[in-house]
Amino acid sequence: MKYILTLAALFVAASIAHAEIRYRVQPQPETNQLAITVTIPTNAPETLVQAPRWMPGFYMLLNYGARLKDFSATGVGDKPVELTAVDDHTWKINSAGAKQVTLRYRAPLEFQDGIGHYSGIAAYVYVVGRTQERCKLTIETPQDMKVAVGLDGSGPEYSADSYDTLADNPVTLGSYYEETYTVAGKPHVIALRGTGAGQIDKKLLREACETVAKIETEFMGGAPYGKYVWHFSVRSGGAGGSGLEHLSSTEISLGSGFSRRTAGLLAHEFFHLWNVKRIRSQVLGPFDYTQLPKTGALWWLEGTTDYFSTLLLGRFGWTSEQDLYADIATNVRNLRRSEARLTVSPYDSSYRVGETNNGRGNSNGFGLSYYDNGFVVGLCLDLEILAQTGGKRSLDDVEFALWKKCRNNQSGFAEDEIRKQLIHAGGESFGPLYDKLVLAAGELPVQQALAHVGLELTERGGIRSVGTPTPEQLRLRQLWLSKKRGRK
Ligand SMILES: [Zn+2]
Known part of the structure; x- marks a missing residue:
């Protein structure tokens, strides 16, 4: 005191x-x-x-x-x-x-x-x-x-x-390898270092960086930064990586075997320019650096970020429809591998993250990963809004409404803001649906959501088209996978 x-x-x-x-x-x-x-x-x-x-x-x-x-x-x-x-x-x-x-x-x-x-x-x-x-x-x-x-x-x-x-x-x-390009009128710098920097496919990496920046700034309506820096640390061998988002840059660790599919990591970190860095819970800036922040929205800020960034790569044609389905199926399988999904809600996996690791926290979630549950909750909510509004609205509208609320250095959103915006986009029934999918633990209704666009989970955990989709299912699928979904 x-x-x-x-x-x-x-x-x-x-x-x-x-x-x-x-x-x-x-x-x-x-x-x-x-x-x-x-x-x-x-x-x-x-x-x-x-x-x-x-x-x-x-x-x-x-x-x-x-x-x-x-x-x-x-x-x-x-x-x-x-x-x-x-x-x-x-x-x-x-x-x-x-x-x-x-x-x-x-x-x-x-x-x-x-x-x-x-x-x-x-x-x-x-x-x-x-x-x-x-x-x-x-x-x-x-x-x-x-x-x-x-x-x-x-x-x-x-x-x-x-x-x-x-x-x-x-x-x-120092003497790092540098490339620059301009997207949305803003300079972007690629800064490469590490033992694998000489081996990585620089042309592909640059193409991925540039495409991700183009797709996401076009989707969100501009670049909310003065300049952007990709700080890459490249190790020799391997294709995986990890990253950390920043306000106008990212730090990404990559294997020199970088491939087209690894662009998903770049897209995730870049989408954080909006989700988490600017569209954020109130405790996520200005920060209290003495204690871990408590917010029940990490499922949205991390997991749904991953849903948007993965889906946008498909919607704008970087990945094929089949690759996109494979990515979605991987997330569903990852979530279903964890028994904790039946006892820990997405909200709690976010809010209680600081309780893990003897009170020191982790970057994955309390009990289960908010990356996995947030991705799947995002998928279910997106398809449900599309279905309930006959394709007039989608999760895009929720993201844009949150952006309107947080952009230009406005303060972060209150804990019930996502629920409010879901109701605004999809109607009153989305209040109880949010409570069920986000505030309560349990199996997420993936099969029901996919059915809206004529898709289904296979027994082996893949995703395929149903035998004979109805014209309405096909229409909604097309909208779901289209670039801007009728945004004015
Ligand atoms: Zn992230």
Whole structure:
């Protein structure tokens, strides 16, 4: 309780200051470290700084503060001031009447073969109570070192409207392989590093990046960022990968055997530019970096993101209809492999994620994966809205309504917003349907949903067309798989 009072007091002091918090980063490749200097205008006797305890998009406590070291602080005339470690992620600077204090420390830098990469959350501390103030970043590198970062600015100086934005922009620097292209009038950068960077099919990768950006910005009606950076780390061999979304970039780890089908991972991370980064629950920005967020919407923000991104690749022709059915069938099979689907609701698998792993959280779900259940719930809701409205509405309308509510830096949505928008799109019956599919545990009505478009699950878990689909089933299937579904 005392801590909360301290935060409030500092916040009042901060609102008077109105100056930028300045971050200077000097890569030190020889020691795999970053030397970081933070200059903080202040009129408070004490300044608290903290390292985040979790990273947005990755719902697990990781205590990034433990990896920072060599802290020191100075005040007027660069004279040392008292600096105390309050706990493993908080430091207190005694400003001693100075109008600004300067904090210095070191953070880890991944550096190999002339290329470095770091994530903002793992590198930058924030000033407690002042995460919404403007920040300036200077990355001091030798002249021959390129820098890829999604922040405004062209280097060496960049700006961010808040710490949240600063920290949500990872940095790749050095002699990485670079390609650029323009989509929706915005520059996009591909920054490749890693042992497999020389082997990956760069033409295909670029085509996938460009196509994903085209499809999704066309679908959502524009690009909600100034520039976009694909930070790829490529290992030698394999075709799989994993990724983490950011506000105007993504970090993706890939095998050098990247194929057309792996583009699904790129499409998923890119769709997060809307779902989760901007269309988000209220607790997902501005962030509280001291504790994991509690929201029952991760099934939508992760699983339904995957449904949209997978389906859009099919709707816009990147994947074939059969490949799309195979992807949908895989998600249904994955969900049905987990007995927990009968006892844990999609809402709870999201809301209680922080309870897993002895209270440290995970990035998959409480009891069962919100990726799997969110994908299948999205499928069922989409086909049900199409069927109930005779093809006039679909889950697209829910996504667009949520976008209207959250775009242009509006605050995130309340926990019952998705339910409201489903009713708006599909009618009153979608309230009880949401309660059944999202708030309650149980088998999801996949067969019933697929039947609306003349499809069925096979005994072996695949998806095929029913023997003789009716004209109405075929009409709805065509709409379901069409690019824009009659959007005006
Ligand atoms: Zn995701």
